[in-house]
Amino acid sequence: MLKRLNKYISDSGFCSRREADALIEKGSVQVNGKIPELGTKIGADDKVTVNGKLIKAVAQDKADRVYLAYNKPVGITCTTERKVQGNIIDAIGFPTRIFPIGRLDKPSEGLILLTSDGDIVNKILRAENAHEKLYRVVVNRVVTDDFISKMSSGVPILDTVTKPCTVRRAGKFGFDIILTQGLNRQIRRMCEYLGYEVTRLTRKRIMHIDLSGIKPGQYRHLTDAEMIEMNKALEGSTKTYQGNH
Incomplete structure (x- = not known):
């Protein structure tokens, strides 16, 4: 069965599909010793290399894939660029190639x-798939009923209005918020629009996966039960892109 080249590379665990496209466009990828075009399809007998390194096909059952939950401390940058000081890859120090x-x-x-597993990245991130992410946020002013009401009903940022979401007070200066969107720096921008400044922002949960048993700076492998639930949740999910908080 033929497979698109970018999917073949991302399935192998080398990088995400978008990064694979960039590598193909840059001429870093070769198929059977020749530079391919974007959209090239790969068969079982084709030999794919990136910068001369052989890319092996993914195991059919994805048994060789890695899925980690990491409790990121403040100061770590979520990039795979190793030249960036404090990048997440060096911070974790995992022995094989992974990406956030x-x-x-x-x-x-x-x-x-x-x-x-490059295949699941955008399935989790895409807003249309409505996968929940729970954040605990601390701000510099007292959280009022008016603030909770406005945050939950939608705030105009980045030339759009945020989707209605669940917001609950958590102490005098804190609140919990559940988002299914991933606009760039969404929570900070929402708070800024309403005259508040975020002093601490902690993501507590993604879908059904939470921070239980992971201290700051530590990671754990997802359990079999978490993987079963994730695969079930992602069954109907489509792919394409993201933001950050």
Whole structure:
């Protein structure tokens, strides 16, 4: 069965599909010793290399894929660029190639998933798929009923209005918010629009996966039960893109 070249590379765990497209466009990829076009399809006997490194086909059952939950501390940058100081890949120090699913801002902390399975990245991130993410937020002013009401009903940022969402007070200066969107720095921008400044932002949950058992700076493999539930949740999900908080 033929497979698109970018999917073949991302399925192998080398990088995401978008990164694979960039590598193909740059001429870093060869198929059977020749530079291919975007959209090239690969068969079982084709030999694919990136910068001379052989890319092996993914195992049919994806048994060789890695799925991690990491409790990101403040100050770590969610990039695979190793030249960036404090990048998430060096921080985790995992022995094989992985990449983050989406991102958290450098000043934000909490749960981020990492994987070697390029196929699930956008299925989780795409807003239309409505996968929940729960954040605990602390701000610099007292959280009022008016603030809760406005945050939950939608705030105009980035030439759009945020989708209605669940917001609950958590102490005098804090609140919990559940988002299915992933606009760039969404929570910080929403708060800024309403005259508040975020002093601490922690992601506590993505879908059904939470921070239980992971101290800041630590990671754990997703459990079999979490993987079964994730695969079930992603069955009807489509693919395409993201933001950060």
